[in-house]
Amino acid sequence: MSLGKYEQEVIAQARVMLEAAGVWDSDSDLNSLVDRFIVRADKQRALEEFKLAVSERCNRIPLGHILGTVEFDELPLVVGSGVFVPRPHSTVIHKWLDDAELDKGIRALDLCAGSGAIGLAIARRRPDMEVTCVEFEKIAFNYLNRNIARLATKDVYVNAMQADIYDSKTFAPFRHQVGLIVANPPYVPQQVRLQPEWGNHHPTAAVYSGADGLDLIRQITSLAITLLITGGWLVIEHGEDQAHSVRELFEQYQLSEIQTVIDREVSDTTGTSVMTVGCLSNGVKA
Numbered sequence: 548m549s550l551g552k553y554e555q556e557v558i559a560q561a562r563v564m565l566e567a568a569g570v571w572d573s574d575s576d577l578n579s580l581v582d583r584f585i586v587r588a589d590k591q592r593a594l595e596e597f598k599l600a601v602s603e604r605c606n607r608i609p610l611g612h613i614l615g616t617v618e619f620d621e622l623p624l625v626v627g628s629g630v631f632v633p634r635p636h637s638t639v640i641h642k643w644l645d646d647a648e649l650d651k652g653i654r655a656l657d658l659c660a661g662s663g664a665i666g667l668a669i670a671r672r673r674p675d676m677e678v679t680c681v682e683f684e685k686i687a688f689n690y691l692n693r694n695i696a697r698l699a700t701k702d703v704y705v706n707a708m709q710a711d712i713y714d715s716k717t718f719a720p721f722r723h724q725v726g727l728i729v730a731n732p733p734y735v736p737q738q739v740r741l742q743p744e745w746g747n748h749h750p751t752a753a754v755y756s757g758a759d760g761l762d763l764i765r766q767i768t769s770l771a772i773t774l775l776i777t778g779g780w781l782v783i784e785h786g787e788d789q790a791h792s793v794r795e796l797f798e799q800y801q802l803s804e805i806q807t808v809i810d811r812e813v814s815d816t817t818g819t820s821v822m823t824v825g826c827l828s829n830g831v832k833a
């Protein structure tokens with residue numbers, strides 16, 4: 548297949564970049580990348596790979612893990628085995644953010660960040676914010692760093708921090724410094740059986756969270772009120788049947804302007820898109 552002038556230029560530029568990056572067999576790697584992403588010269592091999600992918604999907608491997616990428620809020624993210632595949636459900640957070648009129652230049656935390664989808668999408672929409680994505684699991688943290696590096700090429704920037712949200716001391720530098728905390732934590736009760744994609748092929752720590760599914764949400768809320776500035780916002784995704792409990796929890800910590808947002812247009816076998824937001828309007832706690 549003959550390549551156009553622009554494609555040839557892009558490939559020539561890629562050769563220079565691979566060599567400059569110290570890739571040791573850059574020609575061979577370049578050929579593989581061109582074959583995978585620009586032309587499939589070998590149609591028979593393409594068909595074989597298609598059949599293998601279908602067989603994996605029949606084994607209920609998540610589509611994102613097979614494709615190796617997922618589009619989230621217009622961001623092309625890399626994902627794979629060992630990391631949670633971001634769901635469109637979480638874009639409810641970004642729709643809220645677009646209307647929220649938060650101050651410019653505030654610090655934001657994405658707790659339980661996984662591949663970094665939510666934090667990176669915030670940074671794309673609000674480049675004035677200083678976003679830090681927090682994740683404790685090594686594999687997920689590696690994907691987070693890959694996505695951060697790759698999206699820097701699109702001028703989207705966030706920081707990464709490997710930390711357990713139960714380790715409050717780690718968060719000392721953020722104490723009363725943060726204007727926005729978002730989280731899509733694990734929230735499935737441990738006795739619930741899920742589709743194999745979630746129950747068997749996602750890390751347990753990415754999905755389950757204690758007997759009522761609220762362990763992580765309780766920890767995030769208690770941590771958040773020590774980190775938020777007065778007027779700062781806490782935004783947590785959860786299951787629809789958990790809305791009442793999450794509101795009660797927010798009230799217990801004296802958050803105000805509490806609102807549960809449900810987006811029924813984003814709904815699938817994993818549930819409906821639901822989040823609760825609250826504001827720390829009374830200032831310093833704990």
Ligand SMILES: C[S@@+](CC[C@H](N)C(=O)[O-])C[C@H]1O[C@@H](n2cnc3c(N)ncnc32)[C@H](O)[C@@H]1O
Nearest residue numbers: 631633659660661683684711712731732733753
């Ligand atoms: C439901 S996944 C969501 C990932 C990401 N926010 C998204 O929407 O794609 C929850 C993430 O929380 C992480 N996690 C679980 N417990 C944690 C803890 N104690 N501290 C930090 N991260 C944790 C898991 O490793 C997983 O990546």
